[in-house]
Amino acid sequence: xxxxxxxxxxGAGPGGFRAAKRCAxxxxxxxxxxxxxIGGTCLNWGCIPSKALLASAHTLLSAKHAAExxxxxxxATPNWPKIQQRKDAIVAGFRKAMTATAQAxxxxxxxxxxxxxxxxxxxxxxxSKADLQTKKIxxxxxxxxxxxxxxxxxxxxxxxxxxxxxxxxxxxSMVIIGGGVIGSELACVYAAMGTKVTIVEALSRLLPMExxxxxxxxxxxxxxxxxxxITGAKVTSVDKTASxxxxxxxxxxxxxxxxxxxxxxxxxxxxxxxxxxxNLKMNGSAIKVNERLETTVHGVYAIGDVVGTTxxxxxxxxxxDVAAANATGGDRKMSDYCLIPRVVFTFPEVASVGKSEETCxxxxxxxxxxxxxxxxxxxxxAHNETTGQIQIVRDNSTNKILGVTIxxxxxxxxxxxxxxxxxxxxxELGRITYPHPTICETLEDxxxxxxSSS
Ligand code: FAD
Numbered sequence: 001x002x003x004x005x006x007x008x009x010x011g012a013g014p015g016g017f018r019a020a021k022r023c024a025x026x027x028x029x030x031x032x033x034x035x036x037x038i039g040g041t042c043l044n045w046g047c048i049p050s051k052a053l054l055a056s057a058h059t060l061l062s063a064k065h066a067a068e069x070x071x072x073x074x075x076a077t078p079n080w081p082k083i084q085q086r087k088d089a090i091v092a093g094f095r096k097a098m099t100a101t102a103q104a105x106x107x108x109x110x111x112x113x114x115x116x117x118x119x120x121x122x123x124x125x126x127x128s129k130a131d132l133q134t135k136k137i138x139x140x141x142x143x144x145x146x147x148x149x150x151x152x153x154x155x156x157x158x159x160x161x162x163x164x165x166x167x168x169x170x171x172x173s174m175v176i177i178g179g180g181v182i183g184s185e186l187a188c189v190y191a192a193m194g195t196k197v198t199i200v201e202a203l204s205r206l207l208p209m210e211x212x213x214x215x216x217x218x219x220x221x222x223x224x225x226x227x228x229x230i231t232g233a234k235v236t237s238v239d240k241t242a243s244x245x246x247x248x249x250x251x252x253x254x255x256x257x258x259x260x261x262x263x264x265x266x267x268x269x270x271x272x273x274x275x276x277x278x279n280l281k282m283n284g285s286a287i288k289v290n291e292r293l294e295t296t297v298h299g300v301y302a303i304g305d306v307v308g309t310t311x312x313x314x315x316x317x318x319x320x321d322v323a324a325a326n327a328t329g330g331d332r333k334m335s336d337y338c339l340i341p342r343v344v345f346t347f348p349e350v351a352s353v354g355k356s357e358e359t360c361x362x363x364x365x366x367x368x369x370x371x372x373x374x375x376x377x378x379x380x381x382a383h384n385e386t387t388g389q390i391q392i393v394r395d396n397s398t399n400k401i402l403g404v405t406i407x408x409x410x411x412x413x414x415x416x417x418x419x420x421x422x423x424x425x426x427x428e429l430g431r432i433t434y435p436h437p438t439i440c441e442t443l444e445d446x447x448x449x450x451x452s453s454s
Pocket of ligand 1: 012013014015016033035036037040042043046050112113114141142143161271303304305306311313314315316343345
């Protein structure tokens, strides 16, 4: 006999979990099905473990620079097993907390692989089989690392970010193929730990989704922490018969690497059987959805990495709120994706929201850029964190803020404040008081600069 639900969510990553919780809060009967671990990529192999390692890496670098602010540290070395244990304990703690949250909200959790048979019928397989009947479905099945055909993953030498988060030892050398967000963050982790890190990026610069000044600043700062960047070049082969492996780049350069991390992006994951049973329309490998996040099948919604929009956990949760509202009788649409902040937890951090200077140029928007600098900020200087810059873009026709890009200490924290500035003009902006001394005053400097001529 099939169990009955109002909404069944497939995938318990940040998107699926948030959707299930929101539906449960609306008072409907909800089930969530997860084939691996609650928390999905984000908690188990993504956001949280990478931030735990980055925190250890940052503390290590701070300890090495402690003498600059009058603290003599006799020895600062990584205790890798302890760093790994701490990371694993953090992940385990959140898994436990999420399981408790599901229970508290009366969400029925199924462990197993879910296959959709029809818009109201799902089968869960985990040794045995369970059939579920439901009114609505939310697909939140996430994504996986893209593999390079000529450099396939072997889990030992050629690895994905998943293995890179749990290496048994700190490698002596690592080549990272791909200088996007994940490759750049892991480069910071291992460079801080003492690994000789080289990033090879096919495009002309690291973090190519941000403006060029951001990439240049990051490349310069990466050099200071020992990360070499080779841009505009592809890796053609990896010879694993040698130890360390030999990495050959198309410009003829050869590098030695104990580990080769392939980090060239992520691809949405949807079970073939589900696509076929529902006859889902796809956008490449992503599920096609409308603004209400409904797929081409009525009553079936899709959110998060599987729809290929932001590849960010908070993008997934934002979409989850919309899909959950619609699956429980509401009528919500996704608003401007550009307003979902983009965050990179490198050293220094990068965060942006809204339109950047380059986007404005490409879209033909007449804009003025205002700048603020960390080196002129009291708190940044006090904390010895003087690297960085903020750029605010003002729309000259409306006299309102269109976007903010921040590179520097805790940029990922105050980008949320930056988000609130978007759409504001001089009158509203003039009413904001920035406490002194705070790093946010850099934002104030950039705002003042952007409006100095208005
Ligand atoms: P996922 O988190 O991928 O969850 C999908 C879940 O669905 C998985 O648990 C999977 O097992 C399950 N599933 C799939 N198919 C089935 C099936 N048939 N049956 C049952 N279950 C199924 N984003 C940020 O915003 N900030 C960061 O700092 C950040 N850091 C990252 C670092 C790394 C190393 C990586 C890899 C990613 C990072 N991301 C970060 C991205 C973030 O992890 C993803 O955007 C987010 O996890 C997507 O959430 P989701 O719910 O769409 O999918």
